[in-house]
Amino acid sequence: MYKGEVHLCFYQGTQMIGWGHGHGIIMDKHYRIVKSVEPGSYQASSDMHEFKLLHDGKSALLSQYLRSVYDLCPWNLCDGLGYIQQGAFQEVEVEAGKVLFEWRSLDHVDPLESYVLPSSTEISGSGEHPESPWDYFHINSIDKNKDGDYLISARHVSAVYKVSGADGHVIWRLNGAKSDFKLDNFSFSFQHDARFISENDTHTVISLFDNGSNGFNQTQDHSTGQIISLDHTSKVASIILDLDPPFVDGHAHMSKSQGNFQRLPNGNILMGWGNDAFWTEYSPEHEIIFYGALAWTNVMNYRVHKFDNWVGLPLTKPALWAYSKDGVEMTVYSSWNGATEVRTWRFFGSNDIKQGPWEQLGEEEKNGFETVSGHLHTYKYCYAEALDKNGHVLGTSEVEATYIPNELMREYCDDIACRFMPSKEQRIIEQEEKARLQAEVERLRAEQEIQEANIRLQEEQEERDRLEKELQFAVERERRIERKARIYGGTFGALGGFLILLVLLTTDNFISRPAHRLARLLWNLATGRFGKRRRSGARLGRGYKAISPEERDSESMAPMITDGS
Numbered sequence: 001m002y003k004g005e006v007h008l009c010f011y012q013g014t015q016m017i018g019w020g021h022g023h024g025i026i027m028d029k030h031y032r033i034v035k036s037v038e039p040g041s042y043q044a045s046s047d048m049h050e051f052k053l054l055h056d057g058k059s060a061l062l063s064q065y066l067r068s069v070y071d072l073c074p075w076n077l078c079d080g081l082g083y084i085q086q087g088a089f090q091e092v093e094v095e096a097g098k099v100l101f102e103w104r105s106l107d108h109v110d111p112l113e114s115y116v117l118p119s120s121t122e123i124s125g126s127g128e129h130p131e132s133p134w135d136y137f138h139i140n141s142i143d144k145n146k147d148g149d150y151l152i153s154a155r156h157v158s159a160v161y162k163v164s165g166a167d168g169h170v171i172w173r174l175n176g177a178k179s180d181f182k183l184d185n186f187s188f189s190f191q192h193d194a195r196f197i198s199e200n201d202t203h204t205v206i207s208l209f210d211n212g213s214n215g216f217n218q219t220q221d222h223s224t225g226q227i228i229s230l231d232h233t234s235k236v237a238s239i240i241l242d243l244d245p246p247f248v249d250g251h252a253h254m255s256k257s258q259g260n261f262q263r264l265p266n267g268n269i270l271m272g273w274g275n276d277a278f279w280t281e282y283s284p285e286h287e288i289i290f291y292g293a294l295a296w297t298n299v300m301n302y303r304v305h306k307f308d309n310w311v312g313l314p315l316t317k318p319a320l321w322a323y324s325k326d327g328v329e330m331t332v333y334s335s336w337n338g339a340t341e342v343r344t345w346r347f348f349g350s351n352d353i354k355q356g357p358w359e360q361l362g363e364e365e366k367n368g369f370e371t372v373s374g375h376l377h378t379y380k381y382c383y384a385e386a387l388d389k390n391g392h393v394l395g396t397s398e399v400e401a402t403y404i405p406n407e408l409m410r411e412y413c414d415d416i417a418c419r420f421m422p423s424k425e426q427r428i429i430e431q432e433e434k435a436r437l438q439a440e441v442e443r444l445r446a447e448q449e450i451q452e453a454n455i456r457l458q459e460e461q462e463e464r465d466r467l468e469k470e471l472q473f474a475v476e477r478e479r480r481i482e483r484k485a486r487i488y489g490g491t492f493g494a495l496g497g498f499l500i501l502l503v504l505l506t507t508d509n510f511i512s513r514p515a516h517r518l519a520r521l522l523w524n525l526a527t528g529r530f531g532k533r534r535r536s537g538a539r540l541g542r543g544y545k546a547i548s549p550e551e552r553d554s555e556s557m558a559p560m561i562t563d564g565s
Helices: 424-505 513-527 549-553
Strands: 008-015 020-027 033-037 051-054 059-070 082-093 099-104 139-144 150-154 159-163 170-174 192-199 203-210 224-231 236-243 260-263 269-272 278-282 288-293 319-323 330-335 344-350 359-365 370-375 381-387 393-396
Touching: 008 051, 020 059, 051 139, 059 139, 082 139, 082 150, 099 150, 139 192, 150 192, 159 203, 170 224, 192 260, 203 260, 319 381, 330 344, 330 381, 344 370, 359 370
Parallel strands: none
Antiparallel strands: 008 020, 020 033, 051 059, 059 082, 082 099, 139 150, 150 159, 159 170, 192 203, 203 224, 224 236, 260 269, 269 278, 278 288, 319 330, 330 370, 344 359, 344 381, 381 393
């Protein structure tokens, strides 16, 4: 709270290695900076670890990291100036900037109590030059009770200190090298976010986030949230609550840095897992009722807080972007950074920015930081209204022209949006890849053309072979027909000739004798007897009787068949 109203308070500055260099900011519900708060020391900058308003914003607690020359011979750094960074804090009057209280660790905590030696971790510092002082203490939280005393946590000494608001002396220390209390069957190390819960004459109850590791040394299986009771009579510290993180696939959060433990007014507990950008909300019975994440990798979140009384009413206008890949369907994106009361978005479209008319495209419930609304038709111009839970208009966006990429751009776009332009290096890689793919396409196309040409040649050869076979078959068929004709003709001719010869041979008379002689001549030619001398005593054919020449000349003579068959 600041002057009776809820405000946002946060650190703004430069991130160093494990600490910060900046100042505190107080911002109202319209996100206007109403106050900047700086410490009042000679190193006039505060650190990122703590900025907390007290007494309705009349004063503020700020952490500091102060660098100075220091004798580091005990740590074998003795051949030149040594540099150390001590943890410090101030309570400052917000309006006037007056320092109300200041505390520095070197006045009360010896560097020999540190568990983090020079050059031993990524944030320890080497101590060898001003740019890298040895961070032996590493203050990371400050709280104040109603009695005016302070509770501070220091990571590199793994201890919590109660500091007198009167003179700054250490009233008691919990854990570390010189603990005033015995820890009863529990421990913590490299802790963050120590807070007062309650106090009386005999007991103090505090909460803290036990990291259990700094990334180089580990004392726990996983990080936890703890509530601890300190008995000032017995000097024994007892664990009241040791709250485990969620176990996912057998793994739990081990946060090597950052983290917090917040008790909510309804009895719930909220824990941020620091180096792991997750958070978990537990019920009063310590059941998990919410588990969220900002990101899975490459993101850290110092603390997570939950407040039900923050209302953000930014003075800026809602943001809108309309997009269509091809001018047919359209997607509209709307958001309003910091506007906590928006429940619904109402969209309008027109093809004439001056004359309208403006058509209401529909309404979409807010479903995250950015609400996406799809539409079946594209309009040249769009705007949106942000509505609260009662339907009242909280703000109206500017009229925005719908972005439709040209044809050359479309290959780099999808239905959601176009991509960002690549870097020079990425563009070279993409061009090389594009050329490679083009060459591959050309190669495949050439191979396909060769394959198609080979197929055509093969088909043409097959067609020629088929035609040649058909021609050969036709020629062969003609030859067969001709052969058959010759065979049939010769056969029938021979049969006819033999019949004639047979007739002539059986009718030897004066009329047929010339033909008979001719037939006998042909017979001799056919039987191969022509030109051969007749052998004496040659036998006559069967069924004939030998006659004398005189008898053959007789017209009355006729062949005589003696064989009855």
